[in-house]
Amino acid sequence: MSSDLAKKECKPCAGGTPPLKGDALKQMQSRLKSGWQVLDEQRLEKQFKFPDFAHALKFVNRVGEVADGQNHHPDIYFTWGKARIQIWTHSIQGLSENDFILAAKIDELE
Numbered sequence: 001m002s003s004d005l006a007k008k009e010c011k012p013c014a015g016g017t018p019p020l021k022g023d024a025l026k027q028m029q030s031r032l033k034s035g036w037q038v039l040d041e042q043r044l045e046k047q048f049k050f051p052d053f054a055h056a057l058k059f060v061n062r063v064g065e066v067a068d069g070q071n072h073h074p075d076i077y078f079t080w081g082k083a084r085i086q087i088w089t090h091s092i093q094g095l096s097e098n099d100f101i102l103a104a105k106i107d108e109l110e
Helices: 022-029 053-070 097-107
Strands: 037-039 043-049 075-079 082-087
Touching (some): 022 037, 043 097, 053 075, 053 082, 053 097
């Protein structure tokens, strides 16, 4: 299943763009595959599990390639068989549509 968000491209936020809040966040989250959590209305996070170190490493490298292509870089925490991705828009200290676009693109890597 391909998300409509995954087909979009990240665009730089204009100065003064307010972060998404409340119902707007819930609506955007509903467009993602399950597992993504909105933390304190400021960050988007998902945990991924893999059978071993090599599969986790391959996944985080692919996430890095996608993120670099979108010029929108998440925090990536990775260890044997696990990866945790945190996304937010640093310039607005919160969540923007770009974060959900990147999350949807990451979901397509699974």
